[in-house]
Amino acid sequence: MGVHAALAVHPDSGRGAAARIAGTVADRLRAGVDRLDLLVANTVAESRELMAGAHADGLDVLVVLGGDGAAHQAVQFCAATGVTLGLVPSGTGNDLARALNVPADPLTAVDAAVDALRHGRRRRIDLGQVGGSWFGTVLCAGFDACVTERANRLRWPAGPRRYDVAILAELAGFRARPVVVHTAGDRLELDATLVAAGNTAWYGGGVPICPDAQADDGLLDVTVVGRASRRELLRMLPSLRGGRHVDHPAVRTLRARELHLVGPDWPVFADGEPLGRLPSTVRCVPGALTVLG
Template identity: 50%
Template structure:
């Protein structure tokens, strides 16, 4: 259960990162109303400018360094992921406004699905000086590079599909991802993973490994159905030597979280997860992230939510 803290939020302006292309632009026309809703909290609003994910992250870091009193991200999980890099482990409270195709972190941590309703919740928290701490996952590669994520790290078939889709120039839109699934299903094979869960080693042959701070990814798929972003732990779900037909049959069950009952699916829970395999680039919150091997650690209370 989330713990509520009442405090004097930092006095600077509320920095707002927006992604007008999130959710294929369907909420773009709402932006003036969303900004008005935030301004109703009686705090100055600073709209951040960015034309790429890298620029978005840089703008958020700069705003925090310059004394922002809070950070709000209007978009999907990708926009939230970029913003979280700037506020993780700081005293700057954060509010995600779900306006993307996938809004898993915002919904899993208790924000309304409607963007205007989410802004009303954030504005109320700003007025009251209220925030609630939640955990984040911090991953580090062998070069010491680290990234934070809030929802789920994908390190198997799902990550491989994303990697292929991102390399494709045709077709555009969702069909590119569908084609990438078809191509990678034809190439499906288990890979050898080395897992160390709180220091205990496991060698597994698997087609999918997910490490969740929250239950869902990919727009509502409950890949780690029992994950709780307030328990100080990470949930690890491993699909073992699954063939193509079984994977296609089991995939619909991920939306209900019942895939974990399949005999070839194993679940674990740990504070620290060391994960290694050849040729895998991970995807965290749906964003391309670090290549394996990585060490992932649950960091309790690393983020303060305006909730």
């Protein structure tokens, strides 16, 4: 029996980049499968409905043409069904694709996916889980999550500048708050600025907040930024891109299979998507997802 694949396209990803290359990606993907369904969705509900329909028809592999938001929805589906996930990055962040060493160029990425399909290369990776939701990259609470929440509310400006505005607005009033991080072997109690639990290293479009995190080690890497003044935060932000923040005296790191976060009424985001508010229990589920490659 041949491979039945679906290409999930999110047309708005990458400011329309996904829509512009969808036809070419589909043509190349057909070379490696026996059946290809094209799933074009503009809403989360529509995406879920289309994926469920493809699964009912015997879907083997779901390839996502989109960014981290599209990948997050696909992770929920694939973890629940056992369908293999492939990624063709065309969003603004592409952090899960980066962690899985998927080529950044979408056409190179689809060629790599076809090669993996032809040679049967699949592997299992871990996922993070909070409540009933899965995440592939990083869960965060605190300053960075508050910035994301604020940016999502802003109607102006568009694009990355919206996050710059949100950062400045949050800096004006944000204060470190008492947080407790419980793990099986540790209890960390401190005034914290942010807590990040990484199944993989990157969030925010290439920021290695948990630089040593690996998706197949059965553990979450946890980065906790303690009390920091506005000036210290501004100085620390540039070091995030190189992962040098872990050397700052206000930063603590640990690793855990499961952690419980207790603190203020901070929003919680994972894969850039809202997943409630603190308190939260977060765990790593080894081998929860099968991916191409």
